[in-house]
Amino acid sequence: MKIEIYDPAMCCSTGVCGPSVDPELVRIQEVLRQIQKQVPEVQVLRYGLTSNPEVFIVNSAVAELLQNEGPECLPLLFVDGMFILKGQYPGNEQLRLILKNRGFSVTLEEDKQASRCCGPGCC
Template identity: 35%
Template sequence: MKKMIIFEPAMCCSTGVCGPGVDRQLLRVSTVINNLKNNGILVERYNLSGNPQMFVDNKTINKILNDEGVDVLPVTMVDDVVVKTKKYPTDEEFASLLDVPVSSLKSVIKKPSIKKSSTGCGCDGGCC
């Protein structure tokens, strides 16, 4: 199984729902990563403000940051190779990079089934 790590810029949370507005891109990435996790695929995320030591310890990320600065973030690595910088992977890129179907990235919300009575509308004493 492939190993994906995303090194993110400094931020207060990874979900995109904190602060005055919702960051749709962060919300999408959080949802995709959560759905991957539910399908047994782990994607690691490191935030510069929350996990600075990971940025120091990873020689590739450390060099990229020293050469290009924090504007290069987010950086996505798969199996220790940088595959994308400055933007998060699209859904299609997540699927391709991890060799998984795009359907494994989506939430499946089952609609409740409503059983209709075979006679009438189901209300006592006739129709409502």
């Protein structure tokens, strides 16, 4: 099984750098690390628009989405070559279900953004 994520342009390969780190990038990086640790036979590949532009051209589905919608369609998620999601990173539960549907069992931390509560009225 192969999970491919086509990331938007970022300051470094993971986007987890610079003065203000996007917590969503930290989350997806950690979730992908958990998947690779628990299910080594699942190949996880991330491509950056800045660091791997040729990969965006070679994949005709990615190239077409970029041509039609621009870089706003990024990030993109492909599983085993099939287009799954655009414009956002998959949630932990969504990734868990994708893996489950392909016969893999993983335990992923609950989405921190979905479970975060700062008190009455903010959830």
